[in-house]
Amino acid sequence: xxxxxxxxxxxxxxxxxxxxxxxxxxxxxxxxxxxxxxxxxxxxxxxxxxxxxxxxxxxxxxxxxxxxxxxxxxxxxxxxxxxxxxxxxxxxxxxxxxxxxxxxxxxxxxxxxxxxxxxxxxxxxxxxxxxxxxxxxxxxxxxxxxxxxxxxxxxxxxxxxxxxxxxxxxxxxxxxxxxxxxxxxxxxxxxxxxxxxxxxxxxxxxxxxxxxxxxxxxxxxxxxxxxxxxxxxxxxxxxxxxxxxxxxxxxxxxxxxxxxxxxxxxxxxxxxxxxxxxxxxxxxxxxxxxxxxxxxxxxxxxxxxxxxxxxxxxxxxxxxxxxxxxxxxxxxxxxxx
Amino acid sequence: xxxxxxxxxxxxxxxxxxxxxxxxxxxxxxxxxxxxxxxxxxxxxxxxxxxxxxxxxxxxxxxxxxxxxxxxxxxxxxxxxxxxxxxxxxxxxxxxxxxxxxxxxxxxxxxxxxxxxxxxxxxxxxxxxxxxxxxxxxxxxxxxxxxxxxxxxxxxxxxxxxxxxxxxxxxxxxxxxxxxxxxxxxxxxxxxxxxxxxxxxxxxxxxxxxxxxxxxxxxxxxxxxxxxxxxxxxxxxxxxxxxxxxxxxxxxxxxxxxxxxxxxxxxxxxxxxxxxxxxxxxxxxxxxxxxxxxxxxxxxxxxxxx
Amino acid sequence: xxxxxxxxxxxxxxxxxxxxxxxxxxxxxxxxxxxxxxxxxxxxxxxxxxxxxxxxxxxxxxxxxxxxxxxxxxxxxxxxxxxxxxxxxxxxxxxxxxxxxxxxxxxxxxxxxxxxxxxxxxxxxxxxxxxxxxxxxxxxxxxxxxxxxxxxxxxxxxxxxxxxxxxxxxxxxxxxxxxxxxxxxxxxxxxxxxxxxxxxxxxxxxxxxxxxxxxxxxxxxxxxxxxxxxxxxxxxxxxxxxxxxxxxxxxxxxxxxxxxxxxxxxxxxxxxxxxxxxxxxxxxxxxxxxxxxxxxxxxxxxxxxxxxxxxxxxxxxxxxxxxxxxxxxxxxxxxxx
Numbered sequence: 004x005x006x007x008x009x010x011x012x013x014x015x016x017x018x019x020x021x022x023x024x025x026x027x028x029x030x031x032x033x034x035x036x037x038x039x040x041x042x043x044x045x046x047x048x049x050x051x052x053x054x055x056x057x058x059x060x061x062x063x064x065x066x067x068x069x070x071x072x073x074x075x076x077x078x079x080x081x082x083x084x085x086x087x088x089x090x091x092x093x094x095x096x097x098x099x100x101x102x103x104x105x106x107x108x109x110x111x112x113x114x115x116x117x118x119x120x121x122x123x124x125x126x127x128x129x130x131x132x133x134x135x136x137x138x139x140x141x142x143x144x145x146x147x148x149x150x151x152x153x154x155x156x157x158x159x160x161x162x163x164x165x166x167x168x169x170x171x172x173x174x175x176x177x178x179x180x181x182x183x184x185x186x187x188x189x190x191x192x193x194x195x196x197x198x199x200x201x202x203x204x205x206x207x208x209x210x211x212x213x214x215x216x217x218x219x220x221x222x223x224x225x226x227x228x229x230x231x232x233x234x235x236x237x238x239x240x241x242x243x244x245x246x247x248x249x250x251x252x253x254x255x256x257x258x259x260x261x262x263x264x265x266x267x268x269x270x271x272x273x274x275x276x277x278x279x280x281x282x283x284x285x286x287x288x289x290x291x292x293x294x295x296x297x298x299x300x301x302x303x304x305x306x307x308x309x310x311x312x313x314x315x316x317x318x319x320x321x322x323x324x325x326x327x328x329x330x331x332x333x334x335x336x337x338x339x340x
Numbered sequence: 341x342x343x344x345x346x347x348x349x350x351x352x353x354x355x356x357x358x359x360x361x362x363x364x365x366x367x368x369x370x371x372x373x374x375x376x377x378x379x380x381x382x383x384x385x386x387x388x389x390x391x392x393x394x395x396x397x398x399x400x401x402x403x404x405x406x407x408x409x410x411x412x413x414x415x416x417x418x419x420x421x422x423x424x425x426x427x428x429x430x431x432x433x434x435x436x437x438x439x440x441x442x443x444x445x446x447x448x449x450x451x452x453x454x455x456x457x458x459x460x461x462x463x464x465x466x467x468x469x470x471x472x473x474x475x476x477x478x479x480x481x482x483x484x485x486x487x488x489x490x491x492x493x494x495x496x497x498x499x500x501x502x503x504x505x506x507x508x509x510x511x512x513x514x515x516x517x518x519x520x521x522x523x524x525x526x527x528x529x530x531x532x533x534x535x536x537x538x539x540x541x542x543x544x545x546x547x548x549x550x551x552x553x554x555x556x557x558x559x560x561x562x563x564x565x566x567x568x569x570x571x572x573x574x575x576x577x578x579x580x581x582x583x584x585x586x587x588x589x590x591x592x593x594x595x596x597x598x599x600x601x602x603x604x605x606x607x608x609x610x611x612x613x614x615x616x617x618x619x620x621x622x623x624x625x626x627x628x629x630x631x632x633x634x635x636x637x638x639x640x641x642x643x644x645x646x
Numbered sequence: 647x648x649x650x651x652x653x654x655x656x657x658x659x660x661x662x663x664x665x666x667x668x669x670x671x672x673x674x675x676x677x678x679x680x681x682x683x684x685x686x687x688x689x690x691x692x693x694x695x696x697x698x699x700x701x702x703x704x705x706x707x708x709x710x711x712x713x714x715x716x717x718x719x720x721x722x723x724x725x726x727x728x729x730x731x732x733x734x735x736x737x738x739x740x741x742x743x744x745x746x747x748x749x750x751x752x753x754x755x756x757x758x759x760x761x762x763x764x765x766x767x768x769x770x771x772x773x774x775x776x777x778x779x780x781x782x783x784x785x786x787x788x789x790x791x792x793x794x795x796x797x798x799x800x801x802x803x804x805x806x807x808x809x810x811x812x813x814x815x816x817x818x819x820x821x822x823x824x825x826x827x828x829x830x831x832x833x834x835x836x837x838x839x840x841x842x843x844x845x846x847x848x849x850x851x852x853x854x855x856x857x858x859x860x861x862x863x864x865x866x867x868x869x870x871x872x873x874x875x876x877x878x879x880x881x882x883x884x885x886x887x888x889x890x891x892x893x894x895x896x897x898x899x900x901x902x903x904x905x906x907x908x909x910x911x912x913x914x915x916x917x918x919x920x921x922x923x924x925x926x927x928x929x930x931x932x933x934x935x936x937x938x939x940x941x942x943x944x945x946x947x948x949x950x951x952x953x954x955x956x957x958x959x960x961x962x963x964x965x966x967x968x969x970x971x972x973x974x975x976x977x978x979x980x981x982x983x
Binding site: 206236278 | 843
């Protein structure tokens with residue numbers, strides 16, 4: 004029943020802006036002996052034009068799988084077995100291979116965690132730009148180079164570095180180059196899969212700010228995936244928290260930070276020690292994420308949950324709007340442990 | 341480790357668990373047993389022309405006889421001893437050199453590495469077969485021992501380069517540093533920690549050099565650079581061509597030794613299929629767990645924690 | 647509480663590397679990866695060494711472990727200078743007292759060896775317990791780092807464990823020889839935020855139980871604050887600030903420490919960060935660079951900074967800083983006084 008009104012529900016906190024991407028009841032399964040595992044289980048998420056949406060959760064929660072489904076770059080044998088992905092009116096799951104190629108860089112592009120190592124080490128950066136333009140049917144080399152220079156400037160690198168080899172650039176600069184490439188064809192959505200995890204805090208910080216500025220200038224939407232919730236709060240408009248293949252909380256970043264509803268969100272926020280105030284021994288989230296081949300009954304979080312009661316081990320909570328007008332999949336949302 | 345089953349050595353168990361390598365092992369064992377048990381399988385001797393000449397295969401002469409009255413079945417069986425023996429010794433020599441030099445070069449670096457790389461490169465650019473021909477033509481009446489030595493001493497270069505490359509990439513890994521920090525001695529680090537990660541490549545190298553040695557041995561004998569009176573698969577073929585058996589229609593004279601060579605190579609190739617699992621424990625699991633691992637690798641990114 | 651004597655002391659630790667410069671290749675330069683670094687580790691205390699990539703922090707770890715020999719300076723273990731000890735026996739004896747935890751739990755365990763091997767080898771090599779008791783001791787160690795049931799974990803291969811579990815194996819391995827000092831090189835940076843606390847808490851607990859001296863190397867100030875009693879901030883191979891944790895973090899003196907602090911995600915501040923030119927720290931550490939190594943990025947630099955390298959000087963009690971802003975003030979005070 005919640006699934007039925009998911010499209011309305013997932014844009015809560017997003018205002019009523021123009022929806023760019025609509026993921027609805029997405030299910031991704033991986034076959035295992037004697038059945039299959041749902042890596043993503045009934046996930047609905049909408050992204051508006053020009054919006055930054057954060058998707059956070061522990062490794063294995065399915066957050067990258069959601070992003071990969073959106074671009075249809077799931078690694079086999081993973082398979083989308085349910086739900087819809089609608090991008091600007093077109094059904095992404097129904098695209099033919101040729102359309103998909105266009106869709107991937109023109110409409111949606113992606114920056115991976117290891118992106119800074121994804122540049123070809125034996126090719127100059129400029130040539131890699133040219134190759135990319137050519138792959139997408141973009142004209143003459145001189146035009147491609149001119150556009151590349153513009154892009155480099157856009158991400159704050161001196162265009163003369165187009166003549167450099169990747170190893171001559173720092174990690175942060177390489178990451179910027181990859182971001183520039185991702186923005187080359189003016190996509191409407193930029194998916195960033197842990198793009199700064201491998202970088203130093205200072206560089207990470209500068210790149211995030213860079214993206215924020217670019218996003219304001221160019222107006223693309225961002226789906227930002229990370230395990231580090233602290234990054235998202237200041238960076239994104241809305242945040243979805245995933246746990247064991249499901250979205251467990253969804254809301255405006257600020258509100259979610261000020262008053263997390265789901266105990267898992269609370270746990271994630273307590274996982275980073277503070278830089279000021281009293282130095283206390285913290286506990287984080289006890290235990291580890293469940294084995295998806297055999298998820299716990301009821302709420303998947305209940306074995307690790309400080310609020311769990313009997314009901315939690317039998318009834319699965321649905322993602323519903325709470326009294327606060329935000330979404331959480333918890334029987335006791337927002338209650339203090 | 342008390343809690344790990346140790347009845348059948350793990351490598352053998354793993355190889356037998358894989359259908360392809362099981363087939364290869366069975367085939368190789370059959371060939372080797374047949375060759376060893378030659379006197380039990382035939383009463384003829386390979387060096388005695390005691391049969392009717394030019395007989396096609398029959399119950400009496402399973403692989404037929406030559407124009408001189410030699411029994412091809414006996415020749416293939418006894419000849420296999422020489423051929424397989426030469427190949428085994430040659431690949432042992434070549435791989436011992438390759439492992440020692442490859443690991444030494446990668447682990448010590450510096451001038452040791454430079455010298456080994458130079459030597460390897462020299463051996464790499466010399467075409468082996470002509471080299472073999474030159475060397476063996478200097479040694480008159482090349483017997484099996486010198487044949488094994490020659491092939492062994494000339495076939496190590498490619499494997500040395502490959503093993504060095506692999507060892508180089510492993511050397512910088514943290515687990516090697518960790519082993520040092522734990523107090524392990526250098527030989528122990530190299531042979532106890534580094535080398536087990538290269539087992540698959542080493543085994544593949546063995547297979548490659550062995551196959552090559554079987555081939556070179558046959559080729560040298562076939563070209564007449566060996567001792568033509570010594571029976572081996574290569575010399576059988578040498579005599580078969582010498583006597584123009586292809587023209588006279590005595591197909592059995594070259595078919596069976598050729599088949600023996602091919603089957604041996606086939607057996608090794610099939611064993612090789614199972615070898616990957618040896619050096620990568622991720623591949624070696626009971627079926628259910630193997631599925632799970634593969635699943636895990638899809639769901640969890642390898643570089644982050646779960 | 648009585649002040650304990652330092653267990654392990656680094657004095658003027660320096661390590662240089664010869665590097666070729668790009669292009670011509672013939673010109674060689676000296677990279678001062680670690681220069682004149684001094685600190686002392688005391689039992690029951692955690693010292694945090696904070697720096698970004700290229701700061702030389704991992705080089706310090708490797709110098710302390712004697713994986714490299716220092717170019718100059720000494721490493722004192724008790725009264726003995728171990729900086730230049732040679733021979734396997736001497737090194738082994740040293741490493742029975744000083745152990746290390748590596749950054750990457752995915753790389754620091756041998757993929758073809760079971761967990762048992764990793765913990766049993768040091769026991770065997772150092773003859774910590776008789777052979778007959780090795781299994782028992784391995785299980786005890788695994789149990790003490792929270793890997794249960796130990797018999798089951800011991801028989802596993804590294805790939806069968808999660809990142810957090812792998813790092814616990816690495817900790818058990820380090821503890822096996824019953825060391826007095828542990829050098830932990832970014833032990834949690836490769837782990838999910840949500841499980842970092844568990845590993846940090848384990849380290850603290852073990853430190854207290856065994857009265858260990860800990861060197862915690864990290865790029866993350868928040869986790870440094872969480873575990874450390876004293877903080878050393880490293881920039882381009884030099885300590886630029888050191889002092890008790892909260893003195894340094896609540897009242898940072900060096901502009902670099904201030905920059906690092908401003909880069910820590912802070913939901914209350916937004917992404918407002920000072921714009922600073924990106925620079926590879928290794929460039930600042932080249933022998934051709936004169937003056938303060940931070941000068942090119944420093945918002946407060948003045949004429950003195952470009953030509954004269956500052957020295958590490960006490961600013962407050964027990965709080966040292968390498969910056970002309972403080973040095974100059976003192977200098978001036980001395981002159982007028």
